[in-house]
Each structure stands twice: as C-alpha cells, then as structure tokens.
Amino acid sequence: MPSITEDVSIGNLGSLQTLPDSFTWNFTAADSLLPPSSATVKEFIPVINLSDPDVTTLLGNACKTWGAFQIANHGISQSLLDDVESLSKTFFDMPSERKLEAASSNKGVSGYGEPRISPFFEKKMWSEGLTIADGSYRNQFLTIWPRDYTKYCGIIEEYKGEMENLANRLLSCILGSLGVTVDDIEWAQKTEKSGSKMGRGVIRLNHYPVCPEPERAMGLAAHTDSCLLTILHQSNMGGLQVFKEESGWVTVEPIPGVLVVNIGDLFHILSNGKFPSVVHRARVNQTKSRISIAYLWGGPAGDVKISPISKIVGPVGPYLYRPVTWSEYLRIKFEVFDKALDAIRVVNPTN
Numbered sequence: 001m002p003s004i005t006e007d008v009s010i011g012n013l014g015s016l017q018t019l020p021d022s023f024t025w026n027f028t029a030a031d032s033l034l035p036p037s038s039a040t041v042k043e044f045i046p047v048i049n050l051s052d053p054d055v056t057t058l059l060g061n062a063c064k065t066w067g068a069f070q071i072a073n074h075g076i077s078q079s080l081l082d083d084v085e086s087l088s089k090t091f092f093d094m095p096s097e098r099k100l101e102a103a104s105s106n107k108g109v110s111g112y113g114e115p116r117i118s119p120f121f122e123k124k125m126w127s128e129g130l131t132i133a134d135g136s137y138r139n140q141f142l143t144i145w146p147r148d149y150t151k152y153c154g155i156i157e158e159y160k161g162e163m164e165n166l167a168n169r170l171l172s173c174i175l176g177s178l179g180v181t182v183d184d185i186e187w188a189q190k191t192e193k194s195g196s197k198m199g200r201g202v203i204r205l206n207h208y209p210v211c212p213e214p215e216r217a218m219g220l221a222a223h224t225d226s227c228l229l230t231i232l233h234q235s236n237m238g239g240l241q242v243f244k245e246e247s248g249w250v251t252v253e254p255i256p257g258v259l260v261v262n263i264g265d266l267f268h269i270l271s272n273g274k275f276p277s278v279v280h281r282a283r284v285n286q287t288k289s290r291i292s293i294a295y296l297w298g299g300p301a302g303d304v305k306i307s308p309i310s311k312i313v314g315p316v317g318p319y320l321y322r323p324v325t326w327s328e329y330l331r332i333k334f335e336v337f338d339k340a341l342d343a344i345r346v347v348n349p350t351n
C-alpha cells in the first residue's frame with residue numbers, strides 16, 4: 001500500500017485527523033510512562049527558589065539526583081516570557097508555506113524545521129521548531145515579518161541577554177555545590193581577561209500541535225542536550241518528561257512563571273560525570289497544542305575547549321573525558337547521537 005506519509009508537511013500537523021504511519025511509534029515497555037512496579041509514589045523534579053539561602057546545596061542535590069530542576073525567583077520578567085511565547089505562537093500559526101520561508105539551509109542548525117535529531121529515528125516526531133543559533137534569524141524575521149521585524153528582533157535579543165545572565169548565575173551556583181568556582185575553569189578566566197563576552201546560546205522555539213493519537217506519537221524523542229545547561233520555558237501545557245533510573249519517565253508539570261533547567265552533555269564533561277546530563281523527551285496532547293522555548297547555553301564564546309575541571313577530578317584523576325569545543329562536540333553528536341559522550345571518553349567505565 002502506498003504510504004501517505006511523504007506528503008505530510010510538519011507545518012500542517014495540527015490539521016490531521018489521523019496519525020500517519022511515519023509518525024506512529026512502536027513503543028516498548030521501557031518507553032512507557034509507568035514507573036517500575038516498586039515505585040508507588042508519584043515523583044516531581046525539585047522546584048528551587050533561587051533566593052533560598054540553601055540554594056547551592058539544593059541545586060547540587062537536584063543535579064546529582066535528577067539532572068533537572070525547576071527554578072522560581074529567577075529574575076526573568078513574566079512579560080518577557082509572555083512576549084517570547086506570543087512571538088512563537090505568531091510564528092507557528094502562520095501557513096506552512098510562510099514558515100518554510102524561514103527553513104533552515106544549514107542542515108537544521110538555524111531556521112525552521114524538524115528537530116535536528118530526527119535522522120536518528122525511524123519514525124517522525126510530532127513537532128516543528130525554529131532554531132535561532134546565529135544572526136541569520138534577522139533576515140528570516142525580515143522576510144516573514146517586514147512590519148514587526150524590529151519588535152520581534154528586540155524580544156529575541158532581550159531574551160538571549162537575560163537567559164545568558166541567568167545561565168552564568170546558575171553555573172556559579174552549581175559549581176559551588178561541587179566545591180569549585182568559575183575561577184577554577186581555565187576558559188572562564190581566559191574569556192574574562194580577554195574582555196570577550198562569554199556565551200554562546202541557541203534558542204529553539206518548539207511547537208507540538210494537537211495530535212489525533214498522542215499515545216502512539218512522540219513530540220521530541222528521548223535525548224540529552226549537547227550544551228552546558230538548558231533553560232526551558234514551557235507554556236501552560238505539560239509534555240516534558242525526564243528519565244530517572246529508578247522511576248522511569250517523570251512528567252514535569254508546568255508551574256506558571258517557573259523555568260525548567262536541564263543539565264547538558266558539556267556539564268557532564270565539565271563535572272567529570274559527577275552531574276550527568278539528563279535524558280528527556282516531549283509527549284503530545286489530543287486537545288491542546290503546546291509551545292516550549294529552550295535556551296541551550298554552550299558556555300564560552302569562541303573555540304574554547306571544555307574539559308573536566310581539575311579540582312573536581314582531584315590529584316589522582318582520572319579525567320574521564322578529553323577536551324572538546326562545543327562545535328566539535330556537536331559534530332560528534334550529530335554523527336553518533338547518544339554515543340557522543342562515549343566517543344570522547346578516555347577512561348573506560350570498567351578501568
């Protein structure tokens with residue numbers, strides 16, 4: 001039977017009444033939402049008030065146990081979160097042909113398209129997104145929004161700036177829980193001395209349209225983020241799930257004004273595996289569409305190598321990972337996907 005899937009454009013998913021075969025996932029027991037039979041209590045990732053006097057300890061525990069947490073009192077204004085959410089809605093509400101005017105030309109890095117991890121999966125994901133990785137978004141905004149161009153670029157610039165400051169603040173606190181400071185990181189000193197602005201952040205606007213059969217579809221398949229840490233704003237619709245060894249998939253219920261933070265692979269490397277990157281995914285919904293805005297923070301600007309912090313490794317070692325730049329790591333990630341950390345590991349787990 002010919003497949004109808006070839007004609008399905010991700011820009012129109014929300015209008016489909018049936019789930020095409022290419023979007024139908026064959027879930028195994030391990031993919032299920034159900035925790036192992038031993039786990040009886042519903043679990044929640046910690047919600048941490050950044051003004052709490054114990055914030056360092058709380059962040060450290062959350063990173064060790066979950067690799068993810070939610071933050072309140074983070075200093076990002078609700079109006080900025082609303083603005084970036086409404087910009088995203090305006091974009092995704094446009095007809096497919098207009099969204100395609102912002103299609104990514106550089107293999108899914110910047111611009112509109114399906115998730116970059118899509119080629120690693122047999123089935124397609126029930127989502128679309130816009131990646132803002134460099135300045136090329138300005139030309140795309142000018143094409144799709146000639147009138148509101150300045151306003152929308154302003155929102156993105158402000159969001160990037162605020163997120164970068166917050167990411168730096170989180171980095172300091174999380175490192176504090178490991179007994180180190182940013183001064184113990186070679187690249188942080190270098191970038192500070194050279195006066196260059198820290199930070200390479202990528203914004204990914206994700207849209208998960210309503211889905212006729214959500215239990216057989218996947219919004220964004222299980223993955224870890226490649227960056228140091230991700231700060232995620234999710235609309236009032238849940239869908240994000242994080243994986244915890246003893247509990248299985250745990251849903252992160254949205255709390256208004258609260259942001260989610262995920263530990264990424266670069267932090268895993270920096271902490272020499274003490275704070276592992278968290279596997280997470282996004283499920284979809286039959287009645288309400290969902291928007292999420294991820295800020296993936298890669299740390300230092302320029303081609304700086306990230307390696308385990310010597311003070312964390314200790315005098316006898318071992319250093320588990322070799323130094324990599326973010327761009328080198330991304331290249332490896334998009335070659336071997338979930339084996340990327342293994343690919344740069346210098347000491348075998350059995351050694």
Ligand SMILES: C=C1C[C@]23C[C@@]1(O)CC[C@H]2[C@@]12CCC[C@@](C)(C(=O)O1)[C@H]2[C@@H]3C(=O)O
Binds near residue numbers: 108204227296
């Ligand atoms: C810098 C990047 C990280 C990212 C791939 C990308 O080139 C741009 C988008 C990022 C994103 C967002 C959604 C999930 C993810 C796994 C993906 O497919 O694209 C991440 C990538 C990542 O962290 O590896």
Ligand SMILES: O=C(O)CCC(=O)C(=O)O
Binds near residue numbers: 206232281
């Ligand atoms: O939409 C979500 O909740 C998750 C998004 C995500 O994991 C990402 O953009 O990397």
Ligand SMILES: [Fe+2]
Binds near residue numbers: 225230280
């Ligand atoms: Fe992610």
